[in-house]
Amino acid sequence: xxxxxxxxxxxxxxxxxxxxxxxxIARVDLAFLQDTTGPLAVRQFHAAGFSCLxxxxxxxxxxxxxxxxxxxxxxxxxxxxxxxxxKIGCRLSExxxxxxxxxxxxxxxxxxxxxxxxxxxxxxxxGLGAFACGMGSTDVAVSFGLxxxxxxVPESIKVVxxxxxxxxVYAKDLILYLIGQLGADGATYKALEFGGDALSTMxxxxxxxxxxMVVEAGAKVGLFPSDDITRDYLISQGxxxxxxxxxxxxxxxxxxxxxxxxxxxxxxxxxxxxxDNTASVKELKGTRVQQVVIGTCTNGRQEDLAMAARILxxxxxxxxxxxxxxxxxxRVLLAALEAGYIRTLIEAGGIILPPGCGPCLGLHQGVLxxxxxxxxTANRNFKGRxxxxxxxxxxxxxxxxxxxxxKGEITDPRDL
Amino acid sequence: MLKGRAFKFGDSISTDHIIPGRYxxxxxxxxxxxxxxxxxxDPTFMSRVRAGALIVAGKxxxxxxxxxxxxxxxxxAGVSAILAKSVARIFFRNAINLGLPVLLCDTDSIxxxxxxxxxxxxxxxxxxxxxxxLTFSKIPEIMLGILNEGGLLAYLKKYGDFRL
Ligand code: SF4
Numbered sequence: 001x002x003x004x005x006x007x008x009x010x011x012x013x014x015x016x017x018x019x020x021x022x023x024x025i026a027r028v029d030l031a032f033l034q035d036t037t038g039p040l041a042v043r044q045f046h047a048a049g050f051s052c053l054x055x056x057x058x059x060x061x062x063x064x065x066x067x068x069x070x071x072x073x074x075x076x077x078x079x080x081x082x083x084x085x086x087k088i089g090c091r092l093s094e095x096x097x098x099x100x101x102x103x104x105x106x107x108x109x110x111x112x113x114x115x116x117x118x119x120x121x122x123x124x125x126x127g128l129g130a131f132a133c134g135m136g137s138t139d140v141a142v143s144f145g146l147x148x149x150x151x152x153v154p155e156s157i158k159v160v161x162x163x164x165x166x167x168x169v170y171a172k173d174l175i176l177y178l179i180g181q182l183g184a185d186g187a188t189y190k191a192l193e194f195g196g197d198a199l200s201t202m203x204x205x206x207x208x209x210x211x212x213m214v215v216e217a218g219a220k221v222g223l224f225p226s227d228d229i230t231r232d233y234l235i236s237q238g239x240x241x242x243x244x245x246x247x248x249x250x251x252x253x254x255x256x257x258x259x260x261x262x263x264x265x266x267x268x269x270x271x272x273x274x275x276d277n278t279a280s281v282k283e284l285k286g287t288r289v290q291q292v293v294i295g296t297c298t299n300g301r302q303e304d305l306a307m308a309a310r311i312l313x314x315x316x317x318x319x320x321x322x323x324x325x326x327x328x329x330x331r332v333l334l335a336a337l338e339a340g341y342i343r344t345l346i347e348a349g350g351i352i353l354p355p356g357c358g359p360c361l362g363l364h365q366g367v368l369x370x371x372x373x374x375x376x377t378a379n380r381n382f383k384g385r386x387x388x389x390x391x392x393x394x395x396x397x398x399x400x401x402x403x404x405x406x407k408g409e410i411t412d413p414r415d416l
Numbered sequence: 417m418l419k420g421r422a423f424k425f426g427d428s429i430s431t432d433h434i435i436p437g438r439y440x441x442x443x444x445x446x447x448x449x450x451x452x453x454x455x456x457x458d459p460t461f462m463s464r465v466r467a468g469a470l471i472v473a474g475k476x477x478x479x480x481x482x483x484x485x486x487x488x489x490x491x492x493a494g495v496s497a498i499l500a501k502s503v504a505r506i507f508f509r510n511a512i513n514l515g516l517p518v519l520l521c522d523t524d525s526i527x528x529x530x531x532x533x534x535x536x537x538x539x540x541x542x543x544x545x546x547x548x549x550l551t552f553s554k555i556p557e558i559m560l561g562i563l564n565e566g567g568l569l570a571y572l573k574k575y576g577d578f579r580l
Contacts, residue, residue: 073441136484136510185476
C-alpha cells in the first residue's frame, strides 16, 4: 500500500515501514527551543542527567519571543540559554535574528526532515515538506540528549486545492477558511496534507503561512510536498543542496478528503476569542480598530511586507489606528529594506519593530488597552493573548491589515 | 485511587487561559508563576483549589501554545488529574510527561464541586455526589508506561531509552 507524506517521513526516520496508528521511535534531525520554553527545557535536560548533545542532532536555542528583553527576569532567562548553548555546543540564534520558525525555514529545515521544537508553531516547516511538530520542554530536552523521540504516526486528511487566488485573497484567507471548516479540534492528532493543482501557484512563504496555522485546527503536522517551487526557494536561500523531491504515493490512504476551490474564497477574518470563529471580511466591515499588527511567524515574511507596502504606498494610516510592523527575521528585514518596503511603511505612519515575535504573545511591544480592538496577521486571538484579557484580537491577511490601517476599521482590501 | 473535588470548566480552555503569556517573565520562578494558574479562565481558582482537586473540562482542553508550564502550574496547584471530553495533543503529551493524568471521558454529567473518585487501574470514575459512574478511554501503552513511572524523566532513569 502507498504511503502518505507523514508515513513516508516517519518510516525513514524510524527505519521501519510504518503506517497510521503505529507508534515509532524516530531519529530527530533538528530540535529547538526558544526563550519562553527553553529555561524549563534546560532544567529538564540536566534533571534527566544529560550533559551533552546527541551527536547526530542539529540543536538550536532561539532568543526571539522577548527580543530585546523587556525586563530582568527575561534577560536572566536569555543569559541562562546563552550559557547552556555555549556549554553543550548547541547553536544560538540571538536577539534580532528573528522568529524561530522563520529562521528554521530559511536556514535549517530540509524536506523530509523530522523537526521538533518547543513551540506549537513548529509545524511551519511543514511548508517545506519537513515532518515538523511542536512539543513541550521535556520532550525537546530529551531529544537534545537522545537525538530521538517517540511519535504516533498520524492519520492524514488530504486537502486538495484547485483554482487560483482571486484578487485580494491570499494563503492566510485559505487557512482561516479551512480552520473555520474544521473547527479548532477538527484535525486533532492528525496530519493535514496539502495537494492539488493550485500548489503550483503557491510560493514557499505562502505554504509556510498555511502550515503555520494547522495547529489551530489541532493538527500534529501540516505537510506540503517538496517540488520545484521548494527547490527554487532553497536555492534562493543559498542552500540548493538541501533539496530533495518528496511526494506522497498515489495509492496512499487518507482518512478524509477536503476539496477547496480557491476561486470561491474571499478575504477572511478570525473573530475574538478563538481562531475557528471565522467570518468573511465583508461581514465585519466597519469594526473600529485601534491597532494593526503586521508580522509574526505567520505573516512576517518579505512577500507579506511587500503586499502591505503596495497597499500603503502613498497613503497614511488612520489617525486613530496604530500600525506596528515586525519583520519575521533579519533576512526579511534586510530584503524589505532593499526593496524599499520599509521606507514605504514608515512613511505611511508605521512603526518598525526589531525582527522577532513582537506583540504576538503580549510580553512587550504593543500590549493592548482595555476594550481595544486589534487586527493582526498572527495566528492566535485567544483572550489575553496580546497581554490584556480585556482586549479583542481579529486575525487576517497582511492585505486586509494594510487596508484596515488606512481606514481605521476592518476593511476589505478589494474596496481600496 | 484519586479522590477530590471537581472544578468544572467549559470547552476550549487554552494555554493562555491556564497560564497567560504575560506571565512569561515568571517562568524561571515557578512558585510565583503557579499563583496564576487558570487565572483567565477563573480568577478565583487558586483561592479555592485544594490538594487532590480534579479539573473537569469540555472539548479541546489545553489548546494553543506548547508551554509545558500549563500542565505544570495545574500540577503545582495540587490538581491530581484532568478529565476532559478531548485534549489538545501537545498539552496531553506535556501533562503525561509531568506525571499528571489526563483522562478522556464524557464529562457532561459531572457537576461543579462534585466529589469524584478515579481508579486509574480500572478506568472507572465514580461521582460520589451525583451517584453516577463513568469510564475513561484507554491511554496508549507508551504513555501509560510514562505515567506509571510518574513522568518522562523518571521513566528514562529507569529504562534509559524509549521502549515500545
Ligand atoms: S510570532 Fe507569535 S506565534 Fe510565532 S513563535 Fe512568536 S509568539 Fe509564537
